[in-house]
Amino acid sequence: MARRAEPVGAAVGIGAAAVVAALILGALLAVFLRAEAGAGLGPADWAAVRFTVLQAALSAGVSVTLAVPVARALARRRFPGRRWLIALMGAPFILPVIVAVLGLLTVFGRGGWVSHLLGWAGLPPLQIYGLHGVVLAHVFFNLPLAVRLILQGWQEIPAERFRLAAQLGAGPREVRRLLEYPMLARVAPGALAVIFAICLTSFAVALTLGGGPKATTVELAIYQAFRFDFDLGRAAMLSVIQIVLTCAAALVAVRAARRDSPGGGLDRPIRRWDATGRGARVWDTGLIGLAALFLLLPLAAVVLRGAAGVVDLPGVVWLAALISVLVAAISTGLLLVLALPMAAAVAVGRRAGMEIAGLLGLAASPLVIGTGLFIVINPVADPFALALPVTALVNAVMALPFALRILVPRAVQVVERYGRLGASLDLRGWNFARIVLLPRMRAQIGFAAGLGAALSMGDLGVIALFADPEHATLPLQIYRLMGSYRMEAAAGAALLLLALSMGAFWALDRGGRWHAEA
Amino acid sequence: MLKLEGVVIRNGAFAVTADFEVADGAKVAVIGPSGAGKTTLIEGIAGFLAVERGRILWDGRDITAEPPGRRPVAMLFQDGNLFPHLTVAQNVGLGIRPDLKLDADQRARVARAIARVGLAGLEVRKPAELSGGQQSRAALARVLVQGRPLVLLDEPFAALGPALKAEMLDLVAGLVAETGATLMMVSHDPGDARRIADQVVLVAEGRAHPPQETTALLDAPPPVLQDYLGTA
């Protein structure tokens, strides 16, 4: 019987997903096997689980809710420097946690800029520490991601649809109902799931902004179990809880996101005919301005703090920067090798498995994964000798869910639009990927690679177990500088890191769009 | 020779039955009311829709289970017949080798086909830089190099103006006459059928009727066709 001929196979993607799953679950299993009898989970652990879910759900909800109007404003306005603003707004996402937190507190802290302003007005300083502080910080980190994902959803609505809507005399309300709500129903659940997963493994941010032990997360409990009690079994159990929570979120998201492709267009630049009224313009401009202020002020603080230190950085910092760039390059390559076949597999209908495998890297505690890999590698090889490859691989796996969010919708679209034409020409498998799929996904590949490179650059990597003292990455070197009282040099190094991350992101994202004409 | 043996092609809740033969070198128009199943029939023959019952044979060989690209078929869709990021020459070249690794002879064949459809000099253009008529010509050049014995057209020229469409149909007629290919083209315009088709397959109420001589059928249409043509 003739079956629907698929232009690309799912086998490679399934293989990539299996590699990821084996890496994460294998590491987890290694920790379990190595564990001696320890304490089970106590009431304090369950309190940590409750708080973790609460803050992650709130953070995801607020991030996506705020991202919708901001993304819409960015989708329907054109102004000079728009692309720069969008790129720059993504920066918080790729900063090392400690750097971003200090930047955030320079603006919103008790002694921060906002509190100073309030002081002049005779008001008490801002009370940032508490659940709202945790959510604020997580929104700061994740709003850019949510905006980018949703903005992408907007840009994938073909220009023809907006033209049709304009022709029908549809105003903003009708455009929302006809075009935007269906798009959001498709894009928002995925964004929610990813941000929920990121916030599940939050530790330093939740604790610092949470103001005390009330803000204990599962990751902190894992840290405690591992370092304090050397209770590997408990650490692994807690990580399983993280994974279960993330997978549940992913399943809900996959179910909620109806597979409703926006359909094909002719690559026309999107022009909007709705929302041309003065009120809508003022509203959009105000929203973009507010979001930019919220995201860029703490970045400005990072730049100001680092400006003094960056002129006089010790040589080891430059070496660390070089190593970080190298790790980011390898990591980005690995990311694409894993993510592209997985995106293709989703495009031909293997959705749920890919999504879950993709989220695993994000869901599992980095501490437990690092420990598990250490247990596996230590008997056969020197962990230090493998420090950089392992760091690159783990960074790639952690960036995978973001890459999938970016690549999957486009892959689905390309396969739906060009799959039949390809099939009629016997253009299948690698030829379809090489001649049609990859060229049609250039912009998305560039974006995903840029994000992956920047994330890898900013990530602390696989905890201290693999931290080769002679080949420290830049984020690790920043921590070392801080640990040695060198706060000014650390701030300078953080500025360097910010510049490198943004540079890598910009170059790759830009590269993807270069000559990417219709 | 194309032979449909008790074929049922399903497209969701809708199905088309067909049981007839098309002679080699015939030029067949597939006409009928909107939603009667013209596209379903063509896509079943091309291999994009599963055949639920029956067999499709080409020269006695059962091709029912063949994937679309392995059938003796070259097809043009209603739209999206060109890859927008590839040049005209690359789009045409895909008709020879899906991996685009062409040798000098094959590149010469591509150039000849492009010249034959009147696009000489536009080889390195991308589809967006071509007019609608030129895009259709590029797609036809690919059909030409594919050299498949059965050409299926699913109204690829519907968006063109009457003069341009007539020009394209004449070009198609010329091409199949040169290659001796069998042509099946979906159309909703009896004028198209009269222009180049010597036979007509009428699709109505979920059934594709055997081919009949064009002029005879259109001059004395059965009731369903009368309804469609508005001549009742």
Add this chain to the structure above:
Amino acid sequence: MKYLAFAAGVMAAGAAVAAEKPVLTVYTYDSFVSDWGPGPAVEKAFEAVCGCDLKLVGAGDGAALLARVRLEGARTEADVVLGLDTNLTAAARATGLFEPHGVEAEYDLPIRWEDDTFVPYDWGYFAFVHNAGKPAPANFRELADSDLKIVIQDPRSSTPGLGLLMWVKAAYKDQAGEIWEGLADNIVTVTKGWSEAYGLFLDGEADMVLSYTTSPAYHLIAENDSSKAAAAFDEGHYMQVEVAGKLAGTDQPELADRFLQFVVSDAFQSVIPTTNWMYPAVTPKDGLPEGFETLVKPAKSLLLPEDEAASMRDAALAEWRDALSR
């Protein structure tokens, strides 16, 4: 071409020398091996006398260090572990991975040191650091009654945080919970580690931060900045003693012994004050660097015996968590 031949020769020679020399592997914490820590000077000084290759391996902080040794177990490459503190010695001893040493020294510690397994190499007092010139509380009760804002570290993830927990317990015994309840409204936030807390303090997020009495010495000596001071508390200050120990499974037992003896020698001890910013366990013959005389000297030193500290830890932690979670 000449250059290449020369390079090849040098590399071959280097490899040959490395192959002959025995290697002593010492696991320590990250900041010890960093360019700003004692590591580089210590490595140079020991290699000058030992005829060996000293390999210092940084593995996170003190707690991560012990976790790593436990993960590797008897298979570990390490010969010596340097950087455990008095909060970790009980757990480290219980692993059975460490072997008694034969080091003898005249320690300048405020307490008697008798431990046949661990050799102390430096020590310090926990203290709240504040901006000099501002009035500072004289004890925990005064701090609790004041409006001063403090940043502390989480005892579950950081050594100073655990030190503070023990400090309050050692000073107030059964009233520790009460003290924590009093402190709750002074605590701006609790951080994962020392770096975050100290960074927040320097940024003006709090009036005081939990650190060491020796912290102002860094600012004074390295930055010529006398604006930081440590508050002297009259109930005494809790101590942290950092130690080194020899692993039973070492394949270089003699070298390991020599290294432990080196640790309490002048060459090692004189590096400690201005690189690790702690007091040396044996005062160097040239005395402490200029500036250390300005530091506060606690009237009373507190340190719980290690088994007592270990047995009360979980209860103290629960007390702390409950008091601060209200």
